[in-house]
Amino acid sequence: MPGSTLTTAHQTSCPPGRAARELGLKRTEFDLAVHLGRIRTVPDEGGGGHRVPLTELERLRGQAGFPDALREAVRTVGTTEGAALMEVPPTRFTRLAKLGLLVPVRFYLNRYRTVVWMYLADELRQFAADETNAPLLTGRTPPHLRAQLGDGADLRARNWRGRHLGFLLRQADGPWQRAGAVAALLDPAQIAELVPDPYERAHLNRFRPGPPAHGAPGSPAADLAARIMTADDPDEIGWLRADLAQAIVEAREHRPAPRPAADRTAATPEPPHDTPLPHDAGPVPTWQEPQEPQERHDRPERSRGLLGWLRRRDVRGV
Known part of the structure; x- marks a missing residue:
């Protein structure tokens, strides 16, 4: 029972x-x-x-x-403590983080609504102990890296998103949840373009996690956290779009999204309360949950785009 x-x-x-x-x-x-x-x-x-x-x-x-x-x-440190741990000036530490060489594991907003990035102390120690990184810790920054910084490179938010997506995928319990995890990093306009069906999009949004809580919903702090959560790099967006398109295909095969019954003459009850419909969905006929097809086990796992990149990254905690 x-x-x-x-x-x-x-x-x-x-x-x-x-x-x-x-x-x-x-x-x-x-x-x-x-x-x-x-x-x-x-x-x-x-x-x-x-x-x-x-x-x-x-x-x-x-x-x-x-x-x-x-x-x-799981001990985390900010820029000042992290720089001391690696025995480098805070300015160099920040440059390494902006170049994507040090990956933040979380962030918070201070009272001035400034983003404070936090790093795993254990990972910083490993980076500093690796002899191949010695040139990055002393002397002048290599010219090609200085050029990237001069062009405004700052990969801290993008690297955090990649790490956060790894967490969301580990917590996902099925294909729709995995699709929602990928969608969590995309702007709603991108999702609408990739998932034009309003009922399918409403179903996807049920499994689309929001950003980590920072302030009351609609507050400046919450809005800033939402911006950090949303991909803004063209390459990153392209990977996420490709992976979301593939994830939606797999989710449809596993179980199609619920949609109105074919009989429009029947009664029209409200859809389930936890599946809000978008404004463009139109009148709602009888709501039916489709039968779940048998799980397919003969399809090989795909490793492409950002999801494939995450699977191939041999970085602990991602």
């Missing part, structure tokens, strides 16, 4: 708050560990996000150096 299945699942897993306490982590540290894939979660069958299997807690507690090693693995 569904009720007994739910009870069993809750007996073998715990909510994030309890998991964070069990692991000796602050909630922000726990959330970052989940983002980085260091803590495995499972969907909460009763709704309300994800839960942590008790076996995962046992695995983490059994690791060498627990809990200090886990806490250190």
